Amino acid sequence: MLLGKQERGVAGLTILLSVIVMLFVIGLLVMVFALMGGELQDATDDATAIDVINDTATSISSVTDWFNIFIVITAMVVLILLVVIIITAIRGSGMLQGGA
Numbered sequence: 588m589l590l591g592k593q594e595r596g597v598a599g600l601t602i603l604l605s606v607i608v609m610l611f612v613i614g615l616l617v618m619v620f621a622l623m624g625g626e627l628q629d630a631t632d633d634a635t636a637i638d639v640i641n642d643t644a645t646s647i648s649s650v651t652d653w654f655n656i657f658i659v660i661t662a663m664v665v666l667i668l669l670v671v672i673i674i675t676a677i678r679g680s681g682m683l684q685g686g687a
Contacts, residue, residue, distance in 0.1 A: 602668075606661040610654050621648045 624644025628637050 600665065603661055603665045606657060610657060614651060614654070617647055617650050620644065 621644050624640050624647070627640045628644075631637060631640070
């Protein structure tokens with residue numbers, strides 16, 4: 588197992604893809620819990636239980652409102668990593684000469 592393995596030309600793409608897959612899985616779980624909440628509401632007759640189930644399902648369903656913020660922050664991190672890799676490549680290529 589190599590620590591700090593460097594792949595050329597990737598620039599944080601694995602981070603972006605893993606965050607997108609994570610959000611997809613979270614979205615699937617939210618959908619399952621929202622559907623289960625609806626079925627639980629239909630299965631019970633107690634007004635207090637229906638209110639609790641409704642509040643829980645509504646709050647779980649509102650999680651997906653944050654997904655676009657996670658994607659934007661992850662894309663910004665990937666762009667910063669790309670800029671760092673480009674600057675490192677330019678400095679290492681010898682194109683820049685130190686003048687003193």
